[in-house]
């Protein structure tokens with residue numbers, strides 16, 4: 265194996281950012297991530313890792329990569345996603361696909377969320393003697409985190425055994441995170457019958473039904489907030505947001521159909537499917553005697569809430585190494601899916617979430633050396649001793 269085959273850090277970051285890999289639920293934006301996966305596979309192969317490129321079922325052009333060195337049951341997984349969000353190049357001051365260094369910052373789409381993390385990992389393991397690993401080191405690169413999370417979901421469905429401890433390098437300013445809320449987005453559709461407004465008995469008004477549904481959801485939201493609370497979160501209660509409503513066409517026509525979209529953010533310990541069933545039950549009861557048809561469905565698979573115990577070895581190690589106690593964040597990650605694979609998982613990576621999903625996304629240069637050192641220390645702690 266010739267370690268000189270691994271390019272310098274900034275070159276790796278430049279190559280990763282230059283390969284577009286937008287993922288989106290809108291087909292006109294959605295792209296394959298294969299070229300990012302291929303780059304990582306090449307480099308990791310050159311470092312002596314066994315690599316597995318896995319097509320994500322039912323998502324053509326989308327791939328996960330699992331690269332493994334060493335063997336054993338107690339491995340450390342360093343995980344990240346290879347996709348980026350869509351972008352608006354007119355709001356960027358530079359080409360989003362060209363890594364640009366300015367004011368001690370590295371600008372580019374995915375510089376911090378989160379192609380840059382992979383470049384740091386590769387740099388951290390450049391001189392690693394894989395023959396000395398006592399437990400395996402696994403680098404995991406996933407597809408579609410920013411849209412459907414199909415990559416992580418596929419790994420969870422396949423019950424891929426990857427390791428015992430996992431770190432997801434999402435941008436947290438190198439501070440450990442062990443909890444986040446879940447996300448569900450639900451569509452509620454009420455169908456009645458349209459007719460002339462002059463005589464209500466000529467139809468069945470879906471908007472009338474929706475007013476009852478809205479009142480019931482607000483009541484449910486209050487109840488959830490009294491039943492569940494966790495002071496570790498900035499917003500301590502679960503939230504329910506009324507985000508989108510559309511119904512009817514004309515003032516002088518009975519509204520035949522109305523649709524509402526809501527966003528639910530449950531706390532750890534609250535099960536997504538249970539919440540969906542509870543919502544459905546309450547709304548069916550609310551509209552029971554109206555003759556209106558109620559349909560509820562999920563707008564996407566949802567992300568479960570996530571919590572790793574404070575006592576987990578990976579949490580403890582991260583806290584000792586960084587001097588920060590592990591906290592909660594407001595954004596969802598692939599954490600719950602890695603957890604379903606039996607791994608204690610934390611979120612901790614270079615860069616700031618404030619820069620993610622923004623024009624002129626950047627990674628601050630000052631995050632790079634500490635990031636590399638932290639990755640090396642975790643590898644030493646979990647794979648070498």
Ligand SMILES: [Zn+2]
Nearest residue numbers: 345377378434
């Ligand atoms: Zn991300």
